[in-house]
Amino acid sequence: MSVLAESAVGHDELAVLKLLALEGGLEGDVKISCSRLAERLDASNQTASRRLQRLETATLLERDTVSDGQWVAITEEGERVLRAEYEEYRRIFETGTEIELDGTVTSGMGEGRHYISLSGYKRQFEERLGYEPFPGTLNVELREESVRRRSAVASLEPIPIDGWEDEERTYGPAVCQPATIETATGETYEGAHTIAPERTHHDEDQLELIAPDKLREELDLADGDHVTVYVGEEDGGPASPAESTADGGDER
Template sequence: MQEARQSLDNDGVVTLRELAALGALDGTEKLSCADLADRLDASTQTASRRLQRLEDGEYISREILTDGQLVEITDRGAQRLQAEYAAYQRIFEGETVVELTGTVTSGMGEGRHYITLDGYMTQFRDKLGYEPYAGTLNIDLDEDSVRSRTRLSAVDPVTIEGWETDERTYGPAYCYPATLSSAGRSYDTAHVIAPERTHHGDDHLEVIAPDRLRAELELDDETEVTVSVSE
């Protein structure tokens, strides 16, 4: 995430929500600052400033026309709305369930190396209650799940603390309880693991479990799998 991007305050979230209600989440929507101002119960100047901040923060993209503007909520904006939704879901429903879908892919072997390090493995045994299989299941998420992944912020993870040796420092990781399902088979003793330091983007998910998930669920590369995360 780039430093130049601005964080979103409450006014920004409200404005983004109104744009979604107008249809800007599903595609480009034409509107005027005056129309948006009416929906926000604010001045035209205020509406214009809010749109500018959303654009600067890459929450929306827009094209200025002579009679208005074309506005579309970006993936970043959609992810922010997903996080807002998850927060309210937790308040009113008591439990957050996040379903992510993608296809299995081969990793680069980094997960196997880091998971087996004593500084992490000891904490896995103590905090997760099992010793993970030496390797992670790598999943490439579909487009909708990339957006939904932001909702994980509403789930309290198990924190695996960072640690260090004389040679280097190892960062923390966050583990979210998960159930995996594919082709009628399921496995419910797993965790999505999200290292604080990673080379992967938001479209990639790693899962650990006490067993080799590829064997347990008969998974090959390109097999579709659903990951359900809940507290």
């Protein structure tokens, strides 16, 4: 699902958001009148006002109306939408686009080991990722800037992991993207994948990674260590696993 669909606004509203960003709306409040905005958009005052209202309702901007106009500021959610759009244009005009995410290693709740080992997921990992993952995830708590940047991952083509069910319960679908991990000492690991449940809302500040090896041992990592994760696309396709892994399953 695209970011625009999630926020319930269309491309006309996105054009307004971009214009406000160019006016300085990402740095703080900017003052603009509906007549001036309408002139920039080549639209009526009513149309300009309606688009601002939709952006405000979608929590993409905040505004304060005064007698001679209004003060507007783009919210963090609005910046997330613009960043995702930016990443899609990068995919059009640049090759080998990667999204860089920074964070620190943290312990999860230990559930990843169980879910990644379930047969319904494991079979798909082997078929679609090309390996059987180590039973556990490397959990990374993202820094604030990377939490905002993470929305751009939605513009990448995922590797889908289908939901399935057994006699006891139903297991949800997930998505993966290829990832390379770099430590603070310059050690790198290629061939890992991010994994997240296929749903709109999950812990945006938590990133989970799987690989055929135990990443903590391969990269000599401990809780609190800084890592940079480069998320990209496979040549030709999609990415990763399970509903409950987003709740965290650390490598043990």
